[in-house]
Amino acid sequence: MADESAKIKIEGLKTDTVKAKSIEIHIGKIPKEEWTEEPQGPHPMPSMSQLREWDFKLLKKYPPFYAPLCDMCCLCTYGKCDLTGGMHGACGIDLTAQQARIVMIACAIGCACHAAHGRHLVHHLIHKFGANIPLNMGSEVAVEAPCTRTVCGFKPKTLKDLEIALDYVEEQITHILAAAHTGQEGNALDFESKAMHAGMCDFVGMEVADIAQIAGYGFVTADPEAKLVEVGLGSIDKEKPVILMIGHNVAPGVEVTNYMRKSGTYGKVEVCAICCTALDQTRYDFGSKIVGSMGMQLRFIRSGVPDVVMVDEQCVRCDSIEEAKKIKAPFIATNEKICQGLPDRSKDTTDQIVDDLVSGKEPAALILDSDKAGEVAVRVAMGIAPKRKKLKNLVDYDEIKDVAAGCKACDICVRNCPNNLPIPEALAAAAKGDYSLLVELWEPCLGCGRCEYNCPNDINPHSLIAAAGKDLFAEDKFMMRSGRGQISDTEIRSVGAPIVLGEIPGIIAIVGCATYPNGPKELAKLAEEFLKRRYIVVVSGCSAMDIARVKDEDGKSLYEVYPGIFDAGGLVNVGSCVANSHIVGAAIKVASIFARRNIRGNFEEIADYILNRVGACGIAWGAMSQKAASIATGCNRFGVPVIIGPHGAKYRRQYLGRSDIDENWMVIDARSGNNVYAGPCPEHLIYAGETLEECIVEAAKLCFRPSDNFKGRAVKLTHWIDLHKKYYGIIPEDIEKFVRIEADIPLTLKDEIMPILKQKGWQPREIPDPTLLPRLIRTKK
Amino acid sequence: MSTKPWQTWAVNPKLGIAMKEPVQLVKIIKNAKRPLLVVGALANQIEVHDGKTLLDLIIELGKNIPVVATSNISKAFLEKGFHPAAIMTVVNITNRLSDPDWKGIDGKGQYDVVIYTGMTIYLELQMLSRLKNYANWIKSISLERFFIPNADIGLANLKVDKWKEGMKVFMEEMRK
Numbered sequence: 001m002a003d004e005s006a007k008i009k010i011e012g013l014k015t016d017t018v019k020a021k022s023i024e025i026h027i028g029k030i031p032k033e034e035w036t037e038e039p040q041g042p043h044p045m046p047s048m049s050q051l052r053e054w055d056f057k058l059l060k061k062y063p064p065f066y067a068p069l070c071d072m073c074c075l076c077t078y079g080k081c082d083l084t085g086g087m088h089g090a091c092g093i094d095l096t097a098q099q100a101r102i103v104m105i106a107c108a109i110g111c112a113c114h115a116a117h118g119r120h121l122v123h124h125l126i127h128k129f130g131a132n133i134p135l136n137m138g139s140e141v142a143v144e145a146p147c148t149r150t151v152c153g154f155k156p157k158t159l160k161d162l163e164i165a166l167d168y169v170e171e172q173i174t175h176i177l178a179a180a181h182t183g184q185e186g187n188a189l190d191f192e193s194k195a196m197h198a199g200m201c202d203f204v205g206m207e208v209a210d211i212a213q214i215a216g217y218g219f220v221t222a223d224p225e226a227k228l229v230e231v232g233l234g235s236i237d238k239e240k241p242v243i244l245m246i247g248h249n250v251a252p253g254v255e256v257t258n259y260m261r262k263s264g265t266y267g268k269v270e271v272c273a274i275c276c277t278a279l280d281q282t283r284y285d286f287g288s289k290i291v292g293s294m295g296m297q298l299r300f301i302r303s304g305v306p307d308v309v310m311v312d313e314q315c316v317r318c319d320s321i322e323e324a325k326k327i328k329a330p331f332i333a334t335n336e337k338i339c340q341g342l343p344d345r346s347k348d349t350t351d352q353i354v355d356d357l358v359s360g361k362e363p364a365a366l367i368l369d370s371d372k373a374g375e376v377a378v379r380v381a382m383g384i385a386p387k388r389k390k391l392k393n394l395v396d397y398d399e400i401k402d403v404a405a406g407c408k409a410c411d412i413c414v415r416n417c418p419n420n421l422p423i424p425e426a427l428a429a430a431a432k433g434d435y436s437l438l439v440e441l442w443e444p445c446l447g448c449g450r451c452e453y454n455c456p457n458d459i460n461p462h463s464l465i466a467a468a469g470k471d472l473f474a475e476d477k478f479m480m481r482s483g484r485g486q487i488s489d490t491e492i493r494s495v496g497a498p499i500v501l502g503e504i505p506g507i508i509a510i511v512g513c514a515t516y517p518n519g520p521k522e523l524a525k526l527a528e529e530f531l532k533r534r535y536i537v538v539v540s541g542c543s544a545m546d547i548a549r550v551k552d553e554d555g556k557s558l559y560e561v562y563p564g565i566f567d568a569g570g571l572v573n574v575g576s577c578v579a580n581s582h583i584v585g586a587a588i589k590v591a592s593i594f595a596r597r598n599i600r601g602n603f604e605e606i607a608d609y610i611l612n613r614v615g616a617c618g619i620a621w622g623a624m625s626q627k628a629a630s631i632a633t634g635c636n637r638f639g640v641p642v643i644i645g646p647h648g649a650k651y652r653r654q655y656l657g658r659s660d661i662d663e664n665w666m667v668i669d670a671r672s673g674n675n676v677y678a679g680p681c682p683e684h685l686i687y688a689g690e691t692l693e694e695c696i697v698e699a700a701k702l703c704f705r706p707s708d709n710f711k712g713r714a715v716k717l718t719h720w721i722d723l724h725k726k727y728y729g730i731i732p733e734d735i736e737k738f739v740r741i742e743a744d745i746p747l748t749l750k751d752e753i754m755p756i757l758k759q760k761g762w763q764p765r766e767i768p769d770p771t772l773l774p775r776l777i778r779t780k781k
Numbered sequence: 782m783s784t785k786p787w788q789t790w791a792v793n794p795k796l797g798i799a800m801k802e803p804v805q806l807v808k809i810i811k812n813a814k815r816p817l818l819v820v821g822a823l824a825n826q827i828e829v830h831d832g833k834t835l836l837d838l839i840i841e842l843g844k845n846i847p848v849v850a851t852s853n854i855s856k857a858f859l860e861k862g863f864h865p866a867a868i869m870t871v872v873n874i875t876n877r878l879s880d881p882d883w884k885g886i887d888g889k890g891q892y893d894v895v896i897y898t899g900m901t902i903y904l905e906l907q908m909l910s911r912l913k914n915y916a917n918w919i920k921s922i923s924l925e926r927f928f929i930p931n932a933d934i935g936l937a938n939l940k941v942d943k944w945k946e947g948m949k950v951f952m953e954e955m956r957k
Contacts, residue, residue, distance in 0.1 A: 065876050067911040071793040082794045084914065095914060411938075415789050420902050454789075517901060649872075649907035656876050687872050690904055691822045693853040694870060729856030733868060 035155045041602030044153025045168045048175045048197050054604045055193035055637065057772050058611075061664055062636075062655035062685040064192055066099040069650050073098050076182045091182045100191030101180055103629065103653045107198035108176045110630025113314055114578055115169045115205030116337070117249055118212060120313075122162050124251050124370065125216035131160035135211055138221045140488035145211055146588035146599065147203040147581050153601025159215060162208045169201045169208075192653075199634025200603070206631075207581035214485055217254055219283040219575075222488035224565040226481050226573070229282040231290040231548050234477035237270045238305045238392050241385035243377050244329075245273035246297060246320060247312035248577060250280035252334040255374025256310075257285040269381050274300065275315050276541055276576035282482045283575060290480070292549075293514035293542035294624075295447030299466045301327060303473065304391040308381045310373065313337045314577075315513075315625065319449075321364055327391055330357035330380050331364035334373045342366035350375050358383035394467040397435065403464060404430035404438075406457050413451035413461050418647065419444050419517060423451055423461045430468065438468035443519035480548035481559040483540075483575025487586040489593055491566040495536070496594025500613045502712015504568045505719050506530075506703030509538045509583045509640075510547065512620030512628045515647045520546035522692045523621060527558055527571065529696050533719050534568040535703075540580050542622065544573045580631050584638050587614045604773060611639025612667065612770040615703035615716070617682070618642040619695060623651070636685040641702045643695050648688045655685035659737060667706055669768035673777040676768040678706035679737045693727040706770035710743040718746040736762040784937050787927030791906055795913065796930040797921075799937040803944070803951035806922055806934065810846075810955070813894035813920075815885070818842060819874055819908075820865075821900030822852040830949045835899050835924075836861070838952055846896075847886060849874045854899065871900065875908040879916040891918060897932065898924035906931050924948075 043050055074080045078090030088094050093101070125133065135156055137144040145156050148165045156162050176198050179185040185194065214221045236242060245253050253273060260266040272289040273281050274296050281288045291300050294315050301309060301323045309324040310332040317323070321340050324331040333340050345353050346368040353372075356362040357380045367373040407427040414423050421444060426437035442465055451461040466473075498504040508530045516522060523546045527537050539547055548557040562571040566586065574582045591597040591609040599606050610616070618635050620628050623644045629651055632642040636655060644651070658664055659680035667678045681704040689695040700720040708716060717738060724732045732738075736757055739745055741764045745753050771777075784799040786792060800806060810816055820839050827835040839848060840863045847866035850858050855868040867874070867886045877883045884890055895912065897905050902925065909931035912921045923932035926944035939947065 065872065065879075065911065066915070067875075067907040068793075068914055069907070069910070071795060071910075071914065084793070084795045085917075412789075415787055418903070420788070646901045646904040649904050654872060656872060658876070658880075659873075660877070684872075687870070688904065688907075690852040690871050690901060694822070694851075697853075698870065727853045727856065728868060729853075729859040730868065 035600065038598045038600040040153055041598060041600050041605070043603050044601030045151070046603065048172060048179070048194055051197065051200070051603060051637070052190075052193045054607060055196050056189065058636070058685065059189050059192055059655070062657050064100065064188060065654045065656045066096055066652060067649060068095060068099055069652050071095065093186055096188045097186050097191060099652045100188035100195070101185070103633075103651065104176065104191045104195040104198065105180050106626040106651070107195040107202070107630040107633050108173055108180070110625065110627035111169070111198040111202035111205060112173050113627050114202055114209060115166060115173065117313060117578065118162070118205050118209030119166050119170070120249060120335070121209055121212045121216070121251060122159055122166065125212055126159050129159075129216055131158060133159045133215050135159070135161070135215045137211060137214060137486055138488065140490045141222050141486055142489050143589050143592055145207055146585040146592065147207040150588050150599045150601075150603055150606050151200060151204050159212060162212055165204050165208050169205045172197060172201045195633050196637035199630050199632070200637045202630045202634045203581050203584055203638070206578040207585065209578040210485065210575065210581060213250060213280065217250070217284050219485060220482070221485035223484045224563065224570070224572070226484040226564060227286045228479045228559060229286055229288070229290060229482045230477065231292065231480045231545050232476040232478050233291060233296070233300060233303070234474045235289045236272050236291065236305060240268065240270040241307045241381035242270045242272065242305055243308045243310060243381045244291065244300065244306035245271070245277045245281065245310045245312065246275060246316045247335070248276040248314040249312040249335060250277055250284065251370040252310060252312055252373040252377070253277055253281040253288070254284050255370045256377050257288070259375045259378050263378070265378060265382065269378055277312055279483050279541070279544065279576040286482065290545055293520065293545050295514050298323060298447050298449050298462060301329070302463055302466060303394055304388070307385045307388055308332065308377050310334060310377050311338055314627070325363050328360070328388060330384060332373055332377055333364070333366045334368065334370060336368060339366050340364070344368065346372065350379070354379045354383065394470045394473070395463070400430055400435065400438070400464050400467055401433055403459060407431065407459055408457055410456065412454050412456060416450040416454040418446055418448060418450070418515065421445065427459070427461065427464070430464065435468040438465050439472065441465045442469035442472055443521060446515055476549070478548040478551065478557045479560055480545060480557060481564050481571070481573045483544075483573055483579055484564055485575060485579065486582045487566045487572070487589065489589065492586065492589040492593045495567055496590045498568070499590060499615060500594065500707060502615060502705065502708035502716055505533065505535050505615070505716050506700070507536045507538060507586070507614070507616040508699055509616060509618045510543045510621070511540045511580055511583070511618060511631070512543055512622060513624040514542040514546060514622045515624035515645070516622040517646050518692070520549050523547045524550035524558055526619065526621065526692055526696060529723070530699070531558065531562050531569055531571055536566060536568060536570055536572065538566070538572045538574060538583050540574050540583070541577045577627060583618070584635060584640060587616055587638065587640065590614055605776065607637060607639045608771055608773050608776070609639075611772070613705050613707040614639070615705045615708070616640050617699045617702040619699055620648065621645040621692070621695065623648045632686055641682040641684055642686045643699055643702070644686065644688050646688055646690055654687045656687055657683045657685070659683050659734060667768055667770040667772060668774060668777060669766070670771045670776050670778055671769045672779060676766060678768055678770055679704070679740070681706050681738070697723045697727050704738060706768055709767070710741060713738070713740065713744040714746045717744065718749070721746070721749060731756070736760045740765050740767050784928055786930045787938050788903060788906065791930055793930065797932045798934045799928045800934060801937050803924065803936060803947040804954050806924070807951060807954040809920065809922065809934065810894060810896065815890065815892045816846045816894040816896065817892040818846050818848045819871065819895060819897045820848055820850055820854055821871060821898065821905065822854045823901065824854050824899030825857040827899060828945070830945050838948065839898070841952065842955060849886070851900070871904065871908055875911050878919060879911055881918065893918065894920045894922065896922045896924060902927055902929065905929060
């Protein structure tokens with residue numbers, strides 16, 4: 001595959017209606033056809049409205065449920081406009097459309113983030129290694145870019161080809177954002193369709209970013225035995241000079257490692273990172289450490305341990321530069337998206353920048369050259385570490401006691417705490433020398449610092465929590481499997497049938513940010529519940545790190561107990577946020593490799609296949625960001641349901657099915673063309689859970705698919721019923737909706753279930769070959 | 782006490798009424814034609830008075846008002862021998878409550894007064910936002926000790942002891 005561009009020049013044109021001279025037509029990059037195995041599908045590079053019909057099918061089944069976070073619109077100078085009580089804004093928009101518009105904007109932001117990240121990496125890698133670097137995803141991966149193939153309709157072969165996919169995504173983002181302007185789209189369902197479009201494009205942008213870095217940096221790919229790496233605050237060796245990186249774009253981090261290797265300083269400097277940069281850094285350099293998820297930023301910087309703070313892009317706290325200054329750690333910004341008002345030092349010599357930062361003449365620098373930033377970070381860390389030794393300590397208990405005594409119990413901190421944590425009670429106890437309540441806040445504290453910004457008495461609860469928990473700091477040390485990248489075609493061949501028939505009860509994808517209602521340790525419980533039941537558990541991003549934070553009796557994390565293979569009982573860390581594309585990619589590969597469906601430019605059919613046949617459920621228990629909104633909405637368009645945590649209700653919109661309305665659950669039986677009741681499978685496309693226990697029960701339920709064969713449905717019912725009894729204390733009250741024939745009922749539960757079915761007047765029904773697309777009916781009536 | 786929303790960011794043009802005493806809610810609940818209690822997962826963790834939890838109060842109220850147990854609180858109810866009228870997630874019940882055509886748990890039609898309690902505060906806030914904006918036939922009440930402004934009627938931000946004391950009086954009046 002290679003891109004081609006064309007220029008057509010017409011000197012003169014004369015028809016019945018047109019008379020023109022000197023016309024030039026420029027056609028940008030278009031894929032040059034080399035993919036002969038599959039015919040082009042109906043929707044290569046679909047425009048914003050081309051998949052609208054599919055979206056509307058989904059939105060009819062799963063109507064948007066809006067719960068406004070803000071009842072007003074403040075996007076233009078007509079307003080603010082109050083949209084409550086059926087009022088319309090000055091532009092004519094109503095509350096429902098406004099909610100949908102905000103969600104669409106969030107999805108466009110999220111999609112733009114990943115696409116821009118991908119664009120930066122592709123530019124950088126082409127500049128560094130050349131445009132013709134092949135996209136080699138390993139010997140067991142022939143379907144190298146399933147999302148791109150499905151959405152864009154071409155097979156990328158080199159780094160240069162990825163630019164074509166990015167061109168497409170960038171154009172779509174522009175159109176989507178344009179639709180948000182005053183006086184553009186005004187219908188909620190059409191905003192939702194555009195949000196789904198952004199989400200779908202996001203999967204292309206993410207896939208491009210990840211396969212570009214795999215190809216360019218030689219990351220491991222499709223490797224179930226990717227190495228174990230260290231994670232946690234306690235894994236950082238503070239006796240060495242410490243470089244902390246924060247963000248998502250690994251390019252400068254790679255150059256840190258390259259410089260250390262080149263200069264003979266490898267091993268003499270501790271390189272660690274927060275958020276997805278950490279995950280990708282450990283795919284390049286297994287000796288790097290993962291500090292933790294996004295919420296660790298304030299906690300770790302304030303510990304004084306980092307000698308240098310280097311940021312790249314996304315999810316970086318806006319005040320990280322101020323926090324770095326407070327601990328006298330030089331701050332280096334490396335990406336155009338985060339310049340922090342700093343002078344651009346990219347063209348200065350490395351010696352000049354290092355001198356300025358080590359001497360303290362300048363506290364920070366913007367260096368938009370990854371190679372230079374990498375070298376500067378290492379040399380500055382080595383130069384400044386000896387001067388900073390005394391700064392690497394948290395405050396002691398006496399100081400906590402004195403500060404806590406100043407609390408007036410006004411409750412402003414708890415009222416500003418996203419998790420409503422009982423901070424005043426903890427401070428009152430600390431003032432009396434009892435630090436146990438402060439220590440208890442260590443786990444559920446999100447690390448946002450809002451308690452401090454709002455305290456009228458200048459108390460710093462967040463720092464006090466960190467200081468009170470300093471013993472936990474040292475113990476916070478775990479092992480996790482580094483990101484493995486794609487799921488191999490071989491793995492898909494092995495699990496395709498059991499997934500589609502339901503004999504592997506489901507794929508549970510635990511992904512996303514770290515805004516958990518009760519702290520990160522819940523995630524390990526969630527993962528283990530499904531691992532023990534031999535679901536395939538796939539993880540990525542901040543969630544992948546946080547799952548590691550619990551040890552069993554032998555001191556092992558889940559990663560040390562469960563294998564990294566994409567198979568029943570496997571715990572599969574695909575990598576950073578952008579590696580989420582491999583999770584939907586795996587579902588596409590099931591359609592392509594197992595079911596031999598053509599995926600090329602064939603989004604609608606593939607999404608229909610996934611929705612009706614691939615029992616996967618995403619869980620973003622701490623979803624916070626616009627990127628998470630975009631990823632979740634993209635999953636939904638691909639037919640994958642998602643559960644978000646209770647904070648996720650603040651996204652304003654969920655897609656909820658109504659299991660009590662039978663006509664909503666009709667599918668077409670592709671064998672006969674008949675409409676058949678298939679039950680509420682899956683019941684929702686995206687919904688916010690209240691507790692982790694609920695999330696576990698509902699995730700098992702969301703793995704049901706209309707296509708499950710009786711053996712598979714029995715396996716799925718076994719787990720769902722067992723979990724329902726375990727956590728809800730009772731057999732599910734709507735069980736009749738999920739039993740199609742008697743053979744669906746697990747043998748051991750027959751005596752219990754049959755009387756219930758009888759009481760409810762249950763009748764057997766056929767198991768369809770399900771689809772929502774009339775064009776897939778095989779027998780014409 | 783202040784009647785500003787407990788969560789300081791929950792400011793909107795239309796805020797509900799904050800009552801200073803739980804007992805002020807009694808008349809509204811007793812006058813309801815079809816009331817419903819929606820009870821969240823924290824109900825058995827919230828202490829009230831005389832060694833009881835909020836869950837115990839709900840069981841008592843449940844003799845006259847149907848109870849929807851959301852999330853895993855059903856287990857705690859069942860362990861105490863109380864079978865809720867329905868067990869469903871809070872988004873499912875809230876979604877149905879905002880459908881004018883829904884026939885209710887018992888098939889007899891929609892509800893006119895809905896009381897939410899025992900829930901993660903920000904989730905409850907969002908669920909009540911749904912009812913505020915999409916279910917104008919329902920009068921929504923929050924029994925939390927925090928002012929949740931998306932309920933039509935809630936309680937002012939009360940200190941724990943005052944709320945416990947208030948709930949005791951509330952129950953005494955409800956029993957009459």
